[in-house]
Amino acid sequence: MQSASVVRALGALAQEHRLAAFRLLVQAGPEGLAAGALAEALDIAPSSLSFHIAQLANAGLVTQRRNGRSILYAADYAAMAMVMGFLTENCCGGAACVPTIDCKPASTTERDVA
Template sequence: MDSALVVRALAALAQEHRLAAFRLLVQAGPEGIAAGALAEALDIAPSSLSFHIAQLANAGLVGQRRQGRSILYSADYGAMAAVMGFLTENCCGGAACVPAIDCHPSSSTEKDVA
């Protein structure tokens, strides 16, 4: 991953509401969260949420899609993994010391098998 893209992603996350929004989107999984529910969970105005989501989207960390009359936001797990990979690629002097970061979220409709 290009270091300029990593800087843009980290800059987007370096704000309290954006970091909180991104963490909620990561927790939500690939289905994402409706804009209104996300604004309510963060206790911010919808117009403020739009501003913050635009910053995250510009950094490539968040996507959106329309479902009926709602806009759903979701984390881009590939971009998140790329940023984490960039930050840890020289871990332990380049030796493999931990498993590679690879996030494959399951949808909320899938059940864990014990």
């Protein structure tokens, strides 16, 4: 991952509503959340949510897809893992000091059982 992409991702996350939205989307898993549910959970206006989600999408951290009349937003786990990998690739002078982070979100049924 290029430094410019990491800077763009970190810049997008460096705002309270965007960070909260991204964290909720990470928790939601690959299914994502509908725009209305996300705005309600964050207690922000839908127009504000659209602005913040656009910033996250521009940074490559969020994907969107249409499901009928709703737009579903989801965290891009591959992009998140690449940012984390970039930040930790030279950890401890290149020696293995921390277990490798491998974020594979649980499916809905796995989360419901846990």
